Amino acid sequence: MSMPRCGVADIINDYVGQADLILGFYRGEHGDGSAFDGPGGALAHAFPPTTGRLHFDADEIWSDSSYRVRSNQVDLVGIAMHEIGHLLGLDHSRDELAIMFPGIAKGQFKRSLSFDDRDGLFTLYADNNILQLGGRVNYYNLFLC
Numbered sequence: 001m002s003m004p005r006c007g008v009a010d011i012i013n014d015y016v017g018q019a020d021l022i023l024g025f026y027r028g029e030h031g032d033g034s035a036f037d038g039p040g041g042a043l044a045h046a047f048p049p050t051t052g053r054l055h056f057d058a059d060e061i062w063s064d065s066s067y068r069v070r071s072n073q074v075d076l077v078g079i080a081m082h083e084i085g086h087l088l089g090l091d092h093s094r095d096e097l098a099i100m101f102p103g104i105a106k107g108q109f110k111r112s113l114s115f116d117d118r119d120g121l122f123t124l125y126a127d128n129n130i131l132q133l134g135g136r137v138n139y140y141n142l143f144l145c
């Protein structure tokens with residue numbers, strides 16, 4: 001493990017070569033052909049596995065609060081859930097309550113999976129027994145956070 005940075009061990013750099021998902025903050029053009037556009041507009045993008053990269057626009061005002069997002073902020077956890085949904089293979093949903101709905105307003109706090117989000121994950125993974133607990137599919141206990 002690397003020397004601690006700000007009191008937190010730097011496990012990211014030690015395991016980045018083995019990680020399936022790699023997250024980071026970037027600004028403007030950052031070498032993947034999908035330049036960020038400054039505040040507003042594109043907030044993040046993800047490249048599904050085997051690439052597995054998730055990039056956040058460093059020019060946004062992000063909130064990592066667990067209970068609220070100010071009107072000028074973007075919800076980091078909600079956007080991360082959406083992008084990780086793409087990394088897991090989910091496409092956009094037409095359900096405005098879904099994490100996978102393509103659009104989130106500044107100040108919007110969305111942390112719960114909708115029926116459509118759960119149904120998509122169930123369709124993708126339940127047949128592979130990934131969500132099986134105790135010999136049966138535990139469909140209603142599927143949470144990302």
Ligand SMILES: [Zn+2]
Binds near residue numbers: 030045055
């Ligand atoms: Zn990028």
Ligand SMILES: [Zn+2]
Binds near residue numbers: 092102
């Ligand atoms: Zn999306």
